[in-house]
Structures are given as structure tokens and as C-alpha cells.
Amino acid sequence: MMRSVLPILTVLAAILVVWYGAAVWLNSAWAYDQAAREGRELTLVDVVNGTMAQERPVLPVPHQVAKGLWDGVAGQKITSKRSLVWHGWVTLSATLLGFAIGTGLGIALAVGIVHNKAMDLSVMPWAIASQTIPILAIAPMVIVVLASLGVTGLLPKAVISAYLSFFPVLVGMVKGLRAPDGMQLDLLKTYNASSAATFWKLRLPASMPYLFASLKVGIAASLVGAIVGELPAGATAGLGARLLSGSYYGQTVQIWAALFAAATLAAVLVMVVGLIERVTLKRMGMAR
Amino acid sequence: MMKDLSSMAAPVIEAQGVGLTFETNDGPVHALKDVNLTIGRGDFVSFIGPSGCGKTTFLRAIAALEHPTEGRLTVNGMTPDKARQARAYGYVFQAAGLYPWRTIAGNVKLPLEIMGFSRAEQEERVQKVLSLVDLEGFGKKFPWQLSGGMQQRASIARALAFDADILLMDEPFGALDEIVRDRLNEELLKLWARTGKTIGFVTHSIPEAVYLSTRIVVMSPRPGRITDVIESTLPRERPLDIRDTPEFIAIAHRVREGLRAGHSYD
Ligand SMILES: Nc1ncnc2c1ncn2[C@@H]1O[C@H](COP(=O)(O)OP(=O)(O)OP(=O)(O)O)[C@@H](O)[C@H]1O
Ligand SMILES: [Mg+2]
Numbered sequence: 369m370m371r372s373v374l375p376i377l378t379v380l381a382a383i384l385v386v387w388y389g390a391a392v393w394l395n396s397a398w399a400y401d402q403a404a405r406e407g408r409e410l411t412l413v414d415v416v417n418g419t420m421a422q423e424r425p426v427l428p429v430p431h432q433v434a435k436g437l438w439d440g441v442a443g444q445k446i447t448s449k450r451s452l453v454w455h456g457w458v459t460l461s462a463t464l465l466g467f468a469i470g471t472g473l474g475i476a477l478a479v480g481i482v483h484n485k486a487m488d489l490s491v492m493p494w495a496i497a498s499q500t501i502p503i504l505a506i507a508p509m510v511i512v513v514l515a516s517l518g519v520t521g522l523l524p525k526a527v528i529s530a531y532l533s534f535f536p537v538l539v540g541m542v543k544g545l546r547a548p549d550g551m552q553l554d555l556l557k558t559y560n561a562s563s564a565a566t567f568w569k570l571r572l573p574a575s576m577p578y579l580f581a582s583l584k585v586g587i588a589a590s591l592v593g594a595i596v597g598e599l600p601a602g603a604t605a606g607l608g609a610r611l612l613s614g615s616y617y618g619q620t621v622q623i624w625a626a627l628f629a630a631a632t633l634a635a636v637l638v639m640v641v642g643l644i645e646r647v648t649l650k651r652m653g654m655a656r
Numbered sequence: 657m658m659k660d661l662s663s664m665a666a667p668v669i670e671a672q673g674v675g676l677t678f679e680t681n682d683g684p685v686h687a688l689k690d691v692n693l694t695i696g697r698g699d700f701v702s703f704i705g706p707s708g709c710g711k712t713t714f715l716r717a718i719a720a721l722e723h724p725t726e727g728r729l730t731v732n733g734m735t736p737d738k739a740r741q742a743r744a745y746g747y748v749f750q751a752a753g754l755y756p757w758r759t760i761a762g763n764v765k766l767p768l769e770i771m772g773f774s775r776a777e778q779e780e781r782v783q784k785v786l787s788l789v790d791l792e793g794f795g796k797k798f799p800w801q802l803s804g805g806m807q808q809r810a811s812i813a814r815a816l817a818f819d820a821d822i823l824l825m826d827e828p829f830g831a832l833d834e835i836v837r838d839r840l841n842e843e844l845l846k847l848w849a850r851t852g853k854t855i856g857f858v859t860h861s862i863p864e865a866v867y868l869s870t871r872i873v874v875m876s877p878r879p880g881r882i883t884d885v886i887e888s889t890l891p892r893e894r895p896l897d898i899r900d901t902p903e904f905i906a907i908a909h910r911v912r913e914g915l916r917a918g919h920s921y922d
Contacts, residue, residue, distance in 0.1 A: 551749050555749065558719055559818075560740055653756065653757055653758070
């Protein structure tokens with residue numbers, strides 16, 4: 369236990385030191401400005417103190433962000449528009465829906481690619497091309513097009529989220545479904561097994577470790593997609609909207625609090641997938 | 657139970673002028689050339705020869721995993737493909753190749769599930785073949801919990817689970833130590849006596865070939881071909897110490913001579 373905690377704490381401490389240092393450095397200009405306007409002289413202690421509690425710091429110090437996070441999570445009613453829990457839920461629901469769509473699409477395309485020569489040759493280049501287009505260019509178009517069809521709210525964000533998450537699932541699943549070696553496939557041939565049987569008895573179970581590895585990437589990508597989907601067209605709910613309104617009004621503490629909320633959400637989601645992975649693989653006898 | 661194996665040896669596998677050429681980037685590889693061989697019902701035939709002489713290729717051709725480019729090959733009077741569709745044989749590969757996500761019983765059950773046996777019959781057969789290979793009580797274990805020898809026995813059980821009357825084995829004991837190998841050889845002979853199956857067996861070991869077989873097929877490479885077929889004069893009942901008898905040593909000597917003759921070109 370100590371062995372794994374100590375390095376983590378060391379890294380954390382180093383980050384905090386650098387962060388505080390950078391905050392003092394970046395926020396000091398404003399403190400000097402203030403002092404010059406009031407005709408005061410500043411000691412070093414004054415400067416440091418003056419950078420710790422600004423309303424709109426260039427870089428908020430860690431304890432300001434922590435306070436912002438705490439206010440947003442515990443200091444509000446969950447239904448309040450200022451509650452990070454509420455915004456987090458809005459983003460989370462789009463993330464989960466997008467993840468489900470993306471995973472389904474990724475798996476379906478992978479199955480097609482592995483079983484169909486024409487799909488093998490045609491789908492992959494398009495899938496790769498789709499990921500080379502910046503999501504920031506796609507997102508507004510998806511929102512606008514879907515809005516013109518009368519679809520707003522959760523679904524457009526989920527579509528963007530799915531757009532990002534299907535790719536890792538597709539790549540991982542193609543690799544996983546092709547993981548069985550020649551001997552394992554030949555064995556089924558000697559039983560005269562149908563390709564459906566080969567899929568259910570061999571390819572699918574063999575692909576599980578690959579699937580879970582890519583699901584972890586996919587769920588994080590889903591969250592990024594949902595947040596990006598909240599940026600255009602002046603959305604008012606979700607962590608993305610919090611980021612956006614924070615930057616409109618120079619509320620840097622709000623931005624950082626939303627960033628940390630998003631990061632925490634991502635970490636929790638990846639951990640949940642990891643947990644399901646452990647349980648599943650253990651049940652299958654593949655974890656050791 | 658033991659069938660009368662010596663009489664009425666109906667041809668199970670018949671090869672006439674079989675050739676098999678792989679087209680590779682470095683030009684054609686003649687894995688088999690002009691192979692003529694008849695294997696009767698209940699025969700135990702070993703294939704022996706230096707690496708690359710086409711032993712695996714011939715076994716795979718019988719199993720319809722490769723297709724001859726020349727000649728005629730029949731299994732139970734059918735084409736190998738038809739025989740495969742009729743589920744005529746069980747194949748044991750060099751590696752046990754058990755599925756890691758299935759228990760030992762689950763692995764043995766695999767062919768039964770695919771062939772559509774009923775649940776009750778699956779259970780019954782799994783128990784039967786696991787005890788046949790001396791693995792009772794290991795059904796619930798996962799493959800990685802078993803030794804290499806036990807895994808290989810499980811893979812033999814898997815090939816025995818459905819009633820194929822041909823058993824094709826490609827160096828099944830190649831990776832095992834001498835002692836384990838002796839035990840498994842003995843068990844394989846018993847199993848053969850009990851089931852009356854026709855067995856094709858690839859090996860690199862002369863004593864193993866002589867101990868097990870009713871016939872020993874000596875092959876040589878470039879192009880892969882049969883250079884000698886030796887009929888064993890040993891009785892079907894074979895305790896392990898038969899390997900010290902003059903008769904055994906004489907047959908082993910003939911096999912060695914045959915192997916040497918195949919090498920005479922270089
Ligand atoms: N799929 C393939 N494509 C091309 N060449 C092949 C293929 N399979 C086998 N060969 C070639 O055919 C020849 C016979 O191979 P085979 O595997 O039957 O030999 P073997 O007698 O089983 O050898 P070993 O004792 O090493 O297992 C070799 O020269 C090999 O390189
Ligand atoms: Mg071989």
C-alpha cells in the first residue's frame with residue numbers, strides 16, 4: 369500500500385508546488401497594477417498574498433479551485449443551475465448515451481469487417497478519415513443539422529460523443545475478433561463449425577480483453593465528445609456550458625472547477641469500466 | 657468390447673498419387689509428391705521423417721485443412737471435405753490449444769455444443785471421456801491450472817468426445833518430457849484397444865513410433881514423399897518393457913535405416 373501511495377503523493381506535491389509558483393508569477397502583474405494605482409509599495413509577502421485570492425486570477429491557486437469545486441458540488445441544491453452535480457449529470461447522460469451508440473456501432477462495424485471482405489476493404493479507410501477531421505469542426509454542423517430536423521437536447525451531443533468513441537472500439541474489436549490463431553480456427557473447422565458458431569464460441573470470447581481495453585479509451589473519448597457538443601450554440605447546461613460561460617465572463621475559478629469536475633468524472637468512468645472488466649474476465653477465467 | 661481388428665481391414669484412408677504444392681513468393685514448395693498409402697480400419701499408423709517432409713501437410717490433407725493439388729485422396733470412401741462435414745475424425749494438434757475462457761469440461765464440451773448434442777448427453781460424454789484420459793475431477797479447473805501433460809490429455813478427450821472413428825494426431829506429445837510421454841503412450845494404446853479407432857499419428861521419435869504403431873510410414877523431404885512403409889510384427893498387447901525385446905529393436909533399426917536412406921541424397 370505505502371509503496372504505491374508514496375510516489376503518487378510525491379508527484380501530487382510537485383504539481384502543487386509548481387502550480388502555486390506559476391499562480392504567483394502569473395497573477396503578480398495584476399497585484400502590482402493595483403498597488404501602483406493606489407500608490408503603495410509591495411513587499412514580497414504582499415505580492416504573494418495578493419495573488420492568492422483574486423476575483424479573476426489569470427491562474428487560480430489550487431485552494432481557490434478546490435473551494436470552487438466544493439461550492440459547486442456541496443454548496444448548492446443538486447437541481448440548482450449553479451450545481452456542478454447537475455451540470456455533471458447533464459454531461460454524463462449525453463456521455464453514456466453516446467458511449468452506448470458508439471460502442472454498438474464500433475462492434476457492429478468490426479463484426480462486419482471481420483466477416484465481409486468488401487467491408488474489410490471499404491470501411492476502415494473511412495473510419496480513419498473520420499477521425500482526422502477535427503471534432504471542433506464537426507460538432508457545430510451536427511448540432512445545426514440536427515436542430516434543423518427538430519432534434520435538440522441530449523441526442524445531438526450523444527451523436528458527437530458516439531462519433532469520437534466508436535473508433536477505438538472499432539479498432540480494438542477488429543483486432544480482438546482476429547486474435548484467434550490459425551490452430552484455434554482450424555480446430556473449429558475440423559468440427560465443421562458454421563461461421564456463426566465460430567463467432568460465438570471463439571472470436572467473441574477471444575476479443576473480450578481487447579474490447580475492454582478499447583472501451584476504456586472509448587468512454588473517455590465519449591466524455592470529451594459530450595463536452596465539445598455543449599460548446600457551440602450557447603448551451604446552458606453541462607460541464608461544457610460551464611466552461612464556456614466561465615470563459616465569457618472571465619470566471620477562471622469556474623473554468624478550473626468545471627475542468628476538474630470533468631477530469632474526475634472521466635477518472636470515475638474509466639474506473640467503472642475497469643471494474644466491469646476485472647469482474648467479467650475473472651468470471652471467464654481469463655484473469656490471473 | 658474390443659473389435660476384431662486384424663480381419664476385414666476396410667480402407668478408411670486411401671491416397672493415390674497424392675501431390676500437394678504450396679505456391680509461395682519464393683516459388684512452389686512441393687510438400688507432398690506421389691504419395692500412395694492405404695490405411696485400414698483400426699490401423700494405428702505413425703508418420704516419421706525429418707522436419708519439412710510433409711507429415712503435417714499429409715495429416716491436414718486427410719482432415720481437409722489442405723487440399724491436394726494432384727492425385728486422389730478419400731476418407732471413408734468420400735472426399736476429405738465430405739468426410740469433414742460428416743464429422744469423421746477428431747484432430748489433436750501439437751499444442752493443446754484449449755480455450756482459456758473455458759473450463760476443462762467446457763473445452764471438451766465445445767465440439768458437442770457445435771454438433772448439437774443434447775445437454776444431458778453432453779454432460780454424460782464429458783464425464784466419460786474425461787475418465788478415459790484419467791482426468792476425472794478436473795472438469796471444473798481452467799486450463800492454466802493444469803500441467804502441460806494434463807492439458808494435452810484434455811485436448812485428446814476433446815477429440816474423443818464425439819464418436820469420430822478416425823483420430824488424427826500431430827506430434828501430440830512432442831513438448832512433453834520422457835516419463836509423461838511414456839505414460840500417455842501407454843494410455844493411448846489402451847484407448848485405441850478400447851475404442852477400435854483408426855489413428856494417424858505424427859512423431860519425431862523412433863521408439864514412440866515403433867511402440868504405438870501397426871504400421872510405420874517413413875517419409876523424406878524435398879519433395880515430401882513416402883520412402884518406406886514398415887509393418888509391425890509386435891502384438892497388439894504392448895507393455896512398456898516390450899521396448900527392450902529384440903523384436904522391438906529390430907523394427908526400430910529398420911525405421912532408422914529407412915530414415916537414413918531418405919537422407920542419402922545429401
Ligand atoms: N501453408 C504453407 N505455405 C507454404 N509452405 C508450406 C505451408 N505449410 C507447409 N509448407 C511447407 O511444406 C513443407 C512440408 O511442411 P510440413 O509442415 O508438412 O512438414 P513436417 O513434416 O510436418 O515438418 P515438422 O516435422 O517440422 O513439423 C515444408 O517445406 C513447409 O515449409
Ligand atoms: Mg509438422
